[in-house]
Amino acid sequence: MSRWTITLLGLLWCLAAAHADEQDFTVWEDGLEVFAEHPPLVVGETARLLVHLTLLDGQRPVREGRLTLTLTAPDGTRQQVSADAPAREGIYLPELAPARAGEHELLLELAQPERRHRVAVPVVVYASADAVPAAEEEAEGIAFFKEQQWRMAFATESARREPIAPRLSAPAVVEAAAGRRAELSAPARGTLRAAPGQAWPQPGRRVQAGDALVQIAPLAGAEDVARLQSDAEGARARARLAESEHQRVQGLVREGVIPQRRLQEAEAELATARSALRAAEQRLEAVRGERGGEPLVLRAPLDGVVVASPLAPGQVVEAGAAVATVLDTRRVWLRVQLLAQDLPALSDPQDLRVRRPGSGAWEAPAEARLVYRAAALDAGGILPLVFEVDNRDGWPVGLPLIASLAAGEPVAQVSVPAAAVLDDDGVDVVIVQRGGEDFERRPVRLGGRAAGRVAVLAGLAEGERVVTAGAYAVLLAGRDPSALDHGHAH
Incomplete structure (x- = not known):
């Protein structure tokens, strides 16, 4: 081995040893991150400190300001050095020559036009280089330099x-809310046609309540009127019964006899009964207009979107055949499927969050309210828990989701x-x-x-x-x- 090789290896060893002996400290305080690297502080030896200063608000390097370092010895004597400005963006290079050994306080004060920062850290000054202890082995980490942090969106x-x-997660699915899905069916036997001046109602078409969707040229007899009258009377009776039950439950809830969720169930049942009554009355009204031989016009009963239109113009349909489906998805139901073992933790379901399968982002549905909680488990041991939410994100009916609910205090x-x-x-x-x-x-x-x-x-x-x-x-x-x-x- 040549003399030059030995000399080079010795130099590399010395450099590695010098780097290993470097000390550093990091403090986050008073809106400032102070990261300083320095050789061991030894009495009588001048040490240059490499001080990185970062403003925590925005993770910005300090670009201006006077930095003052005050080293206070155990006996109270002080040494002070200052730097009027950073040597370069975010970095100050003050030098200290400690006069006494022992544990000291190092106070760093940064004076900027808009405010002052003060950060104090304990440091040790050694009597001699031989008194400096060997550096401790540290677990390997990831090096990511300040210059990189300052150039990007970075925060800690x-x-x-x-x-x-504590929270509980369960599968959920988006459903049409009660009273927001309308099935249009033929009120009597007849031939289908597009409504006057309108195209055939294709899925995806937006409609408003009262819009003409299709018309039917009747091929019906008097028996259709009698049947529809009977259907309307039955729907009317069920609606009256639902109204009466709603009023009864409302009073019991007000008196504290039964839980609030029973009122929510009664409200849902009333909405469904009223929707069925409207549909029955519309069918009866339409077929009564048939006596003059005029076509029967089927109109959208609510604002929404046509989601089904299974037939075609010219087809002959029987009374009751499905003609079109209109869905209002501005508000939807979210059916959460709970397991029996989850029930004790969810006596009062709160703070609903949802995410799509495969996504890690949880979101809070807008204006979520509990509609009802089923009184019995289904055949699969599932207890449905239904929330109504404002569908601002345009979730389609049938969309599977993961729901999360607060499960305790x-x-x-x-x-x-x-x-x-x-x-x-x-x-x-x-x-x-x-x-x-x-x-x-x-x-x-x-x-x-x-x-x-x-x-x-x-x-x-x-x-x-x-x-x-x-x-x-x-x-x-x-x-x-x-x-x-x-x-x-x-």
Whole structure:
């Protein structure tokens, strides 16, 4: 081995040892992140501190302001140095030559035009270089430099305790709300035609209540009128019975004899009965107009969209044949399918959240209200729980969803913003900031969610700092360190 090779290897070893002896600290306080790197502080030796200053509001590098460092010894004596401006964006380079050994307080004060920041940290000054202890081995992390953080949308936040209720998830499906689906059927035997001046009602056509959809040239006899009169009388009787039951239940609920959900069930039954009565009366009115030989016009009973039109112009239909279906989806029902073992936890279902299968984003449906809770399990052991919601997102009827409901009283739990959680190949993870440029991928076990936050049941402690914006970029840097921007010369 040549002398030059030995010299080069020795130099590399010295550089590695010098880097290993570097110390650093990171503090988040008073709206400021202070990340400082420095050699061990030794009495009589000048140490240059590499101080990175980041404004936590917007994660911006400090671009102006006078930085003053005050080193206070155990006996109260002070040394002070200042830098009028950063050496470059976000970085100050003050120098300290400690005069006494022992535990000191290092106070960093940043004076800016709009405000002042004060951050104090404990530091140790050693009597000699030989007194500096060997650096401790640290678990390998992900390096992500300040220069990278400052160039992108990046943010961090401390995990904190928040009251979050335990939650229960169950499959759900979107359904038409009571009184918002109308089946138009032929009131009498006849030939189908398009309504005057109108195209044939194709699925997808938007209609308003009263719009003419189709007409029927009658081929009927007097027996049709008698049958429809009987149907209308039956529907009228059922509507009266539903109104009476609704009034009775309303009084019992007011007196506290029966639960509120029974009133919600009665309201749904009344809406269904009234809808059936309107349809029966419309069919009777239409066939009565037939006596003069005029075509019978079928009109939309409500605002909505034509979702079915199974027949064609010119077809002869029998009385009662389905002609068209109109659906109003401005408000829909969400049928949540609970298992029997879930019932004890949901005595008072609250805080409905939903997401589509395959999506990690939970959302709160607008104006959700509990319509009814079934009184008995179905044949499959399922208890339906039905909510009516404002369908601002245009969910189609039949859409499968995952529903989540609060299942108990809120409990203070460690939580982070939902945006801090990443799905890493099916594993929930957060990116923990261990220091200014030192990060860690951390698997976590999640709990309930509330107001944009998610409880962390395992894997994270209160006070640990997580990345809330830019976490995926840090994760990628950990997978491919060669892609890391190495422009980190100080």
